[in-house]
Amino acid sequence: MDTFREKFIPVTSILLGVVVLWYVFAVILNAPFQRDLDRRAGETHDTVEFIGKTLSQPKPTLPAPHQVAVNFFENTFLRPITSSRSLVYNAWVTLSSTLLGFAFGTALGIVIAVGIVHVATLDRSLMPWIIASQTIPILAVAPMIIVVLGAIGISGLIPKAMISTYLSFFPVTVGMVKGLRSPELMHLDLMHTYNASVSQTLWKLRVPASVPFLFTSMKVAVAASLVGAIVGELPTGAVAGIGAKLLAGAYYSQSIDIWSALVAGSVVAALLVMVVGIAGRLVDRAMGGRPA
Numbered sequence: 001m002d003t004f005r006e007k008f009i010p011v012t013s014i015l016l017g018v019v020v021l022w023y024v025f026a027v028i029l030n031a032p033f034q035r036d037l038d039r040r041a042g043e044t045h046d047t048v049e050f051i052g053k054t055l056s057q058p059k060p061t062l063p064a065p066h067q068v069a070v071n072f073f074e075n076t077f078l079r080p081i082t083s084s085r086s087l088v089y090n091a092w093v094t095l096s097s098t099l100l101g102f103a104f105g106t107a108l109g110i111v112i113a114v115g116i117v118h119v120a121t122l123d124r125s126l127m128p129w130i131i132a133s134q135t136i137p138i139l140a141v142a143p144m145i146i147v148v149l150g151a152i153g154i155s156g157l158i159p160k161a162m163i164s165t166y167l168s169f170f171p172v173t174v175g176m177v178k179g180l181r182s183p184e185l186m187h188l189d190l191m192h193t194y195n196a197s198v199s200q201t202l203w204k205l206r207v208p209a210s211v212p213f214l215f216t217s218m219k220v221a222v223a224a225s226l227v228g229a230i231v232g233e234l235p236t237g238a239v240a241g242i243g244a245k246l247l248a249g250a251y252y253s254q255s256i257d258i259w260s261a262l263v264a265g266s267v268v269a270a271l272l273v274m275v276v277g278i279a280g281r282l283v284d285r286a287m288g289g290r291p292a
Helices: 002-041 047-054 065-077 087-118 120-133 138-151 157-180 185-193 198-233 242-251 255-286
Strands: none
Touching: 002 047, 002 065, 065 087, 065 255, 087 120, 087 157, 087 198, 087 242, 087 255, 120 157, 138 157, 138 198, 157 198, 185 198, 198 242, 198 255, 242 255
């Protein structure tokens, strides 16, 4: 019962508040166009009818929550998975490059972190450049990556995965550096007392201590990887994927489809973060950790 009060009620309250504000802004933003339509048609409506019309426009400036929910349900559950309009199909296309980029980014981040912790020169020279790399807008980096890889004949899944890697390796690197340096000096001195080698200290002390940091940073990295995959679909002119759905919706002014694709991306991100969190708990339990 305490868990219900502490988690479910606050989250539900915030969600309800967001939905109410969403409806309010939908009415405000759709009202000018609806007034123009009524003026051209020579119609007049009372306040309730006018609000109802602003929330039921076929191409609204800001779709109402129920319009997005209906579109999401239809394109998720009522269409064949192989259909190009299916959100499940498009989400799977984006998910494939997301997972590949996340795997590359996690591996790269761990390797860089190990090098930074054990080589002082890398710590002083490489870490500032890693931080600086994240100040470059991904929308500027994505076309360059696609053009460079396309010039050497690499296209399709790999360029999008590389963009996901670019966004996902940074949180893993920072988290692993923090985790590998988390053992106390007393524990490091104890390993020296046992005459442990650098590799033994790494695998028996530093890596186990870094596991909580790793999975926490992986939650951030997997969400960033999804963003990278979506952004990577924009300059490639992709015909499938969440990014392609966003582009198609923008071209044809289908704002409801755009918001539905955004919701699909949010659901995929939430599921990925949840899977990483479950994997982290399983690893922690396998290592003998106790639940908090």
